[in-house]
Amino acid sequence: MGSAHSVPAEMRELADRTGFTSEQIEHLHRRFKQLSRDQLTIRNLRPESDGLADEINFEDFLTIMSYFRPIEMNMDEEQLDRFRKEKLKFLFHMYDSDHDGKITLQEYRNVVEELLSGNPHLEKESARSIADGAMMEAASICVGQMGPDQVYEGITFEDFLKMWQGIDIETKMHVRFLNMETIAHCY
């Protein structure tokens, strides 16, 4: 425990920004150190990482983890909404690899192909048609509001929000950071 980030002021600032409590931050820091092997950053080990960062430091780590905080009972409507939007934005960025604000067909296809890549029996083409189909569905939800001459460029964040409307993202997208005892200290 204890490292460069144990300075109270910094910690408090982090806590404010991400919403974690100090124990959680300390614990996550411990975990961070395990993963980074006591370096200051975790390196990206994937060979081709277009659109992905090369290394992240603890702040980034914490920021990402904060997206997975569970909702608290005392949150009001507006906070809940903001929370939900943040989580969805995170997911959106995972799809949108070039960060242009839209999920294009190709990006979508990449996602689907990767998802289905574990299945040796599936041809690329089927994955592709599935992606196309899903894209169509997505477009169908959003197209209703577009003018006749508008072109559908890709799934924007608003469309994305719409699609996730029925799903309770706040309740699904959480990890129990809070139960410190249950976190396994492996390695």
Added chain:
Amino acid sequence: MGSRGGSPRPAAPLLVPVLAVLAAGAAEARATSESQLPGAAAMGTGTPPSPTGTAFEETRLHVFTLDYPHVQIPFEITLWILLASLAKIGFHLYHKLPSIVPESCLLILVGLLLGGIIFGAEEKSPPVMNSDVFFLYLLPPIVLDAGYFMPTRLFFENFGTIFWYAVVGTLWNAIGIGISLYGICQISAFGLTDITLLQNLLFGSLISAVDPVAVLAVFENIHVNEQLYILVFGESLLNDAITVVLYNLFKSFCQMRTIKVIDIFAGIANFFIVGIGGVLIGILLGFVAAFTTRFTHKIRVIEPLFVFLYSYLSYITAEMFHLSGIMAITACAMTMNKYVEENVSQKSYTTIKYFMKMLSSVSETLIFIFMGVSTVGKNHEWNWAFVSFTLLFCLIWRALGVFVLTQIINVFRTIPLTFKDQFIIAYGGLRGAICFSLVFLLPPAVFPRKKLFITAVIVVIFFTVFIQGITIRPLVEFLDVKRSNKKQPAVSEEIYNRFFDHVKTGIEDVCGHWGHNFWRDKFKKFDNKYLRRLLIRENQPKSSIVSLYKKLEIKHAIEMAESGMISKVPSSVSLSDYHEGKIKPLSPTEMENMREILTKNLYQIRHRTMSYNRHSLAADANEKQAKEILIRRRHSLRESLRKTNSLSRERPAAANTKRFLSLPKNTKLPEKLRVRNKTSSRVGDSSDSEMDASTTVLNLRPRAGKILRDQRLRQQRPPPEFRVEWKNEVDGSQDRRGEQQELSTLPQPSIGFRQPLLTRPRFGTLSREDLTADHGLARPVPPPRLVRQASQGERQRNKPENQPY
């Protein structure tokens, strides 16, 4: 008279209508006060008139005989089931009724009525509701049905909570009710002092059991959100273990003279054995069933039988050892569900599903009717204090229990249960036939006040089923409890869910946190590695996305085949909606035409694919081509019909693509637009419709194409070859169409779209080589889709057609 072996059969009065019909056959009716067996009377005709047995040794030949005792049991069973089903039909005739009053109430009323009739005729209650009949025959189908179709994922996610409510909650209720009732009994004014503590505890344990049958019957109509439903329903299933244990425990305690501490510990150990043993038996037999179905591909017809036999076997095996049969059959059903589904054919699967539903429906109906029938009778003893306090304590302890337990469990849950949830859970604790049967099973020697118990149980059951059952629906609406939303399964949603699972698992891994996902992941790996290899016949790693996609495809193919070419139902989600955005207003009739054409010609997903891929292909709709394509389309449709009939679920997706890529999207369009009545058989009219082809060819499809097209443009990946070819086609057809302005302005198709075209050559299997030969194009001829945008006017006309979609 005549001493026909005649102990009055219990259900004899049911034969009253039968009697009327068979009056002619009865020569000598029994002259007793009760209407008696005509069978006996008939036999009287057969034998010599003298009842004492003296007289003739010879009998004449009987022209007509009536032999009721021979068929009595099956006859009565059939009549009962028939009656139950007729009652059900009767309820649904008035369509508003089932939504106000749950069926269970109505069935109990019918039962009461019947019981009244029987009682009136015979002066004693008909012992139809034999506890054995209930536990061995009527209860298993219901539990099997529930367990087989239980959403396992949700169940396991909430398993801790369910288990907590089931075990601790039932214990709390049982002991609470028992002790408070004992306290009441101590008050001598009520005349109950002879009921001992143990008897009260036993009574408490049997009345605190939440009943799965009643819960199912009431909850199925109100559609609360799945989480709530699974909590209440799961609890009702799992509490069987506790109920069995407590019931047997207290019953033996009542009969034992002294109780030692060791007995208490034995009781606790018994609980674990009962629960875990039941589950193990269920899982074991589930695996055996899955393994058996691995080899049944040659004898498909008896596949459903295995499912039912093994699950019933698990139930009665558990009952044999006095373990929890309900948990056994639930575990068996859940295990089987995963693997059997992949081994059996589509038809067997459908059979299993419907047969299970039918059995459980019949069982449920019979249970409620019998409950009504058995209520009427002489085995009641009314005591205001006992009955009312029982009811009161049931409600109070349930509410308290749920409240207290929820406070505790909320600490461990990530999604805490709100007050609304708690209220519904408490309110949904309905008692039903299980307590009813259990109370009948009490040995009267040990329980001199058995009738009192029966009365109290009946009152509680009637209260929960009637009052709570009827009022829960308005309450749910009043409290604005979250309802379940049944939406069409969509591939995109499945993709998101899958993706999300991976993300979450990854994050949990990063955190080093062993959450639900971690264990689920581990189980999945184990499953894939060992279990699936062993239990599934042709094991292909299955992705839920692909299977959903295939399922949707198959579904639409079947729909399309079934409806022939006359479907009016737009393939739901995408296509129809999809096109909405880009069109200008069109006259309603045209819209109607377009819609009709569209729906007749499109599959949902497959066409989506095609749209992306062929958007830019010029529509070279010369007549011959249109004709060819029409023929080809019908041919491929016929093939698809044939193939869907012998549906094999393991067809690779690619094969599907191959078959259907040949379907030009709007082959039929030209004709359809022209004359609404033209059916697909009018091949020869393509000449007429050619003009229409150009107009109709909507930019319907191309819409999708356009979208993607532009997208492609943005990505700046021009596919040169393709572009060229397209241009050729366009040029070639220019003189025919005379509308080339827009053509040249169209952005080029992207390379991505070429892929499916490569499969075109497979069309050879459809023996359409002449098509390619005709046009002499290097690439297969695209269908007359118009990518080419029609003239402005047409565009005006065409585009908005989709608006109504």
